[in-house]
Amino acid sequence: MAHRAAITWPLLGRISQKEFLARYWQKRPLLMKQAIHPFPDLITPEEIAGMSLDERIESRLIIQGPGKNKWQLQRGPFKASTFKKLPKKKWTVLVNGVDRFVPSVHAFLDEFSFIPFWRMDDVMISYAVDQGNVGAHVDNFDVFLVQASGKREWMIEDRPVPTDDFIPDLPVRLLKKFNPTHRWILEPGDILYLPPRFPHHGVAQGDRCMTISVGCRAPSVNDIINEVASSALSRTDESLRYSDPELKAQEPGEISPDAVKKIKGLLEKALLSEEFLSDWLGRSTTEPYSDVKLLDHAHKISAAAIAKTLRGATALVRTEGSRMAFISTRGSSLAFYVNGERHELSGKAAALARELSNRLVLPIADIEAYLNDKGCQQLLSGLLASGAVLVDV
Ligand code: SIN
Numbered sequence: 001m002a003h004r005a006a007i008t009w010p011l012l013g014r015i016s017q018k019e020f021l022a023r024y025w026q027k028r029p030l031l032m033k034q035a036i037h038p039f040p041d042l043i044t045p046e047e048i049a050g051m052s053l054d055e056r057i058e059s060r061l062i063i064q065g066p067g068k069n070k071w072q073l074q075r076g077p078f079k080a081s082t083f084k085k086l087p088k089k090k091w092t093v094l095v096n097g098v099d100r101f102v103p104s105v106h107a108f109l110d111e112f113s114f115i116p117f118w119r120m121d122d123v124m125i126s127y128a129v130d131q132g133n134v135g136a137h138v139d140n141f142d143v144f145l146v147q148a149s150g151k152r153e154w155m156i157e158d159r160p161v162p163t164d165d166f167i168p169d170l171p172v173r174l175l176k177k178f179n180p181t182h183r184w185i186l187e188p189g190d191i192l193y194l195p196p197r198f199p200h201h202g203v204a205q206g207d208r209c210m211t212i213s214v215g216c217r218a219p220s221v222n223d224i225i226n227e228v229a230s231s232a233l234s235r236t237d238e239s240l241r242y243s244d245p246e247l248k249a250q251e252p253g254e255i256s257p258d259a260v261k262k263i264k265g266l267l268e269k270a271l272l273s274e275e276f277l278s279d280w281l282g283r284s285t286t287e288p289y290s291d292v293k294l295l296d297h298a299h300k301i302s303a304a305a306i307a308k309t310l311r312g313a314t315a316l317v318r319t320e321g322s323r324m325a326f327i328s329t330r331g332s333s334l335a336f337y338v339n340g341e342r343h344e345l346s347g348k349a350a351a352l353a354r355e356l357s358n359r360l361v362l363p364i365a366d367i368e369a370y371l372n373d374k375g376c377q378q379l380l381s382g383l384l385a386s387g388a389v390l391v392d393v
């Protein structure tokens with residue numbers, strides 16, 4: 001779409017969004033030295049360790065050794081005393097979904113606007129001491145490994161492995177064979193992009209090594225069938241049934257090709273219309289995780305007071321964990337999906353919804369033109385009341 005193609009990748013400078021997508025995305029790894037320079041202070045290693053004590057947050061501790069081929073995996077929440085008992089080297093604490101809890105990490109995702117937001121899953125951050133690592137492994141999804149502090153040596157193989165071949169009886173899924181073809185030391189601001197199933201192994205070089213993994217989602221066809229079917233079941237019309245008024249004389253024992261075609265037709269009607277699938281995708285990809293409590297951020301401002309309030313602010317920020325996307329319908333109209341709910345919009349409100357979907361941090365100066373429009377005022381007042389967006393003063 002013309003609108004997105006105009007965005008160039010701010011991370012790379014030298015490489016355009018078009019080139020990244022054509023040459024690397026889902027195809028080959030890419031190392032980007034000093035992609036974000038200087039690297040901002042998003043979070044500290046101590047804060048990551050602190051998050052692993054929180055019972056709402058998923059975390060793991062991976063300790064290598066003692067001894068060859070020995071690994072320990074512990075699942076959080078941890079106690080502060082856990083960290084006091086750890087060895088000096090070779091451990092990593094990994095925290096999932098940091099973007100859903102930390103505003104600066106959530107806003108950081110704007111740097112990745114060269115791929116659709118709905119393709120992203122969550123941000124995991126690891127903090128390792130010297131030689132900390134999680135072993136050589138593959139992931140089933142694309143990942144951007146961003147070095148946030150300290151140094152990490154990354155080793156990768158330049159070919160994806162199609163099948164799993166793991167060392168048996170370990171608490172972590174590590175590759176039996178790993179023959180790296182490339183190795184680099186990553187420093188703050190360097191990013192390594194890996195498509196799915198490229199073997200990789202990262203070892204902290206010194207303490208306070210923090211790596212941000214921006215992971216994409218890659219739903220399996222089983223997951224999709226499961227979710228599409230349960231969504232269809234909640235809305236299909238029971239009166240839609242097998243019927244065959246044009247039944248032709250046939251042997252009574254046969255299940256005819258026409259019967260199979262009819263079943264296929266019924267399923268197509270109930271599950272596979274573009275309208276149903278696009279609505280399902282819009283709702284399901286914006287449905288917030290259960291750990292996100294948007295109403296805690298609710299801010300009541302009447303539609304009439306929107307223009308005045310926002311003109312005195314600097315930005316409209318998407319609340320951490322809040323999700324938005326749009327699907328074009330007719331002309332410039334669109335379906336705007338906000339945290340699992342659909343809003344039909346047209347005119348200026350539709351244009352504003354595009355802006356809101358495309359950026360997590362939206363400077364007020366960029367939406368000034370919408371603030372006097374009644375439809376836009378109502379949209380913004382609703383989004384603020386539901387906690388989907390916040391006013392940054
Ligand atoms: C790490 O941060 O130590 C591991 C991240 C990964 O390999 O996906």
Ligand code: CO
Pocket residue numbers: 137138139200
């Ligand atoms: Co990995």
